[in-house]
Amino acid sequence: MALNGDSPEQLTLLRETVRRSRTKEPAGITETLPVARVAVDVSLPHLDRPFDYLVPDDLADAAQPGARVKVRFAGKDLDGFVLDRLATSEHDGKLSRIRKVVSPEQVLTPEVADLCRAVADRYAGVFADVTRLAVPPRLAKVEAEALRCNQPVRPVSSTSLSEWAPYPRAEGFLDAVRREEAPRAIWTAVPGADWALAFAQAAAVCASTGRGALLLAPDARDLERLAAACAKVLGRDGFVTLSADLGPTARYRAFITALRGCTRVVIGTRAAAFAPVSNLGLVALWDDGDDSYAEPRAPYPHAREVLLLRAYRQQCAALLGGFARSAETAALLESGWAAELIAERTVIRAAAPSVHIAGESDRDLARDPAARAARLPHQAFEVAREGLRTGPVLVQVPRAGYLPSLVCQTCRTPSRCSTCGGSLRRTGSSGPASCSVCGRPATDHRCPECGDTRMRAAVVGARRTAEELGRAFPGVLVRTSGGDHMLDQIPDQPALIVTTPGAEPVPEKGYSAALLLDTWLLLARPDLRAPEEAVRRWFNAAAMVRSARDGGQVIMMGEPSATPLQAVVRWSPEGFATRELDERRAARLAPAAKLAELVGASEAVADMVARVRQLVDPAAGLEVLGPVDVDDETVRAVVRTPRAYGSALARVLKEALSARGTKKLAGPLRVQVDPATFG
Incomplete structure (x- = not known):
């Protein structure tokens, strides 16, 4: 139906004329380096590569390497970073244009972009995921600020390097x-x-x-x-x-x-x-x-x-x-x-405190026959009472909340799998304990220290410790540090400072003494790094105690023959680390071997393991541990190779993930190379 005498065809022509008059003609393509290589913010392994885009003339000055841009990708406008500007593209098809330069600030420098690529390759990851860690979200108001640059060059004399003198x-x-x-x-x-x-x-x-x-x-x-x-x-x-x-x-x-x-x-x-x-x-x-x-x-x-x-x-x-x-x-x-x-x-010996294990000598046992079994033997009370005369006393108690793990009923040595060295656990009220790494039932487990076949769960009671000490030392200030309540520093006055590992406040003039309780609990964590982590925490705590010549003492409650405790007594972190490395090498664990943990649905993990087996070089000596159940819907498998084939394993994992992504295979799957915790 015509309006005002115009036919429908005339109205259509009029609308098209108005639309064209309002539409801005796109800018031409710049003649200088017209191609931008862009890292698009896509976390799919099979799309983990840069893509080429044309640079409009009006964006040529701003679209420099490192700048944030908007580009069209898979029918959507996505963020990205310009990695490079090129004269030509190797792509034979038609290139899209950069739609917008979000900011001319070159936030991804060439050095950091190269680092992000190296990190993604090492961990079988995606470049876009690493750049999210490297470059914080943009705030335009901050970029508009005029920052004061003050770089005074101060000469450094040898006398100002006092901390390096020893x-x-x-x-x-x-x-x-x-x-x-x-x-x-x-x-x-x-x-x-x-x-x-x-x-x-x-x-x-x-x-x-x-x-x-x-x-x-x-x-x-x-x-x-x-x-x-x-x-x-x-x-x-x-x-x-x-x-x-x-x-x-x-x-x-x-x-x-x-x-x-x-x-x-x-x-x-x-x-x-x-x-x-x-x-x-x-x-x-x-x-x-x-x-x-x-x-x-x-x-x-x-x-x-x-x-x-x-x-x-x-x-x-x-x-x-x-x-x-x-x-x-x-x-x-x-x-x-x-x-x-x-x-x-x-x-080192002149600076270190005096470190002892409760009940390690015949004299200690003669005075207190239960010293090795007691949580707070008489010797510990004596050291605490003496230390409170001159300053604060640190009491370190393992934190609660570790995953279930088993220790020997008699000597409390951590129970380990005889096949792969993983922590033993019990997932139900019936049946034998099993390995948390390879899943093998521990039907014939026997403690390597005392020979006992019985096992028990590890438990922790940090708050109860503070209450017990408060009753044992009436009139003494008892303060706690850990969890949501952390103390940063404490004055040089008598007090009992009960902390969880890593939450120790810094003393003004050093602790006069330290009690490291329940050391076996730290060693019983369901993690193959448990001994190394325990020793690290003990050294960090003991290093805050005054030197032996100033009266500083450290008492550790645990098995005197345990190698981790003896490392602290001798103050030999380098010796313990060397021994730990030798044991890792014998057990083919990191850092002597390259490990990757595959966690997800049973079908996804099985498919990933099969693909890795198919892609990896037979000479790489690939081993697969597991899978074992994590919960009702999730399983875990571990693949490992000698360290020399570490880069090849990461590359194979990336290829397998890319193949799964290309075929859009269902099922959640997480791949983690060299996990920080393992057990």
Whole structure:
């Protein structure tokens, strides 16, 4: 029906004319490097590659490598990063245009993009998942801020490196940093060392050459200590803190500050491992065994491995420090990849407290026959009472909430599978215990220490301990630290400080004594890393105690012959780490072997195992452990190869995941390479 005398055909023509007049003609394609290689934000393994797009002339200046863009992909507008600008494309078909430059800020630097690719390959992950860890969400108001860039170059004298004086090889390491070389070191700190100040001094040496430094601490409390030390050495404006706990605005501001080269030193937690530090000269990480460094999001990278990859690819210095030593750092020393920074034995013994195991001597047993079995023997009460005369006393109690695990009924030695060394568990009220790794029933289990066939569950009671101590020491202040209530620092006055491992507050002048209770509980965790983790926590706690010449004492409640406890008594973290590495090598476990954990629906795990078997080189010596049931709907299998075939295994896992993605096979599946916990 015509309106105002116009026919329907005329109305259609009129609408088309109006539409064309309102539609802006698309800009032409730029003549200079008209192709942009874009990493699209897609987490599908079979699409884990860059795609080429045309660069419109009006976006040519902003669409530089590292900039955020919007592109059309699979019928949707998706985010992405420009990786490169090219003159031509290898793609034969028609290319789409970049639809929008979200921000001209080049937030993904070439060095970090290269690192993200390396991390994704190492962990059989996807580039897009790693960039989400590396680049925080954009805040336009922060990018619009005018940041003050203050980079004073302070000369560093040998007298200002006091924390490194006890280590004979430290001077050579720092001199190499001054010469802008790439030394690598594993630092075992003496008891009571101010590690934060030592890190700040090393960063100052690096910054004095005009290069950048990246320092990582495991948690917010340690980061505060590191920030205070850096403020003392570098000045308040000499560094920036980058941590996920800062909140979106403060975190992005710190990120942009580092990106624009407004500071030479960046400190942070796990989230800072990918920080865009300009002209990076040093990466350093404290206490690499802390599980806070393990990323809980895919592809689950460990901050230590990220920094080691970064040191290798950017040819900068690397420093891993701690009071204890992990099997991974022991492997780095054994391979020659890193040098050892450790004090002379006489210096270590002079700084260490006196460490004893309750009931280890005949004299202790004569005075208290139940010393080895009692949770708080008479000797521990005596040490606590004596320590309270001069200062605070630390009482460390294993935290509650570990997964079910079994220990010997008589001697409480952790029960392990005789086939693969995994922790034994009981999943029901009837039937024998079984291995949590390979699933083998432990019908013939016998304790290797005492020969008992009986097993029991491990239990913890931290709060009850505080109540018992309060009754045993009337009138003494009892404070707790752990969980949601954490103490940061405590004054130098008599008090009983009951903490869970890792929650120990920093004493003003050191603890006068420490009681490490229920040591067998830490060793009984259902994790093959349990002994290493227990020793790390004990060394960290004991290192806060005053030296023996100042009256500092540590009493450990446990089996005197246990190797982990003896390592603390001898104050030999390096010896224990070497022994742990040898045992891992004999059992074909990380870091001597490359492991990957497959968790998901039974059909998905079985399909993945079959694909890996088909793709892997027969010479790689692939082994499959399991699968075992995790719950009613989930199973777990572990695949492993010798370390030399680690890169090949990661590549095969990625290919298998890509094949599953291409065929759109159903079923949830998680692949985790070198999981932080295993058992």
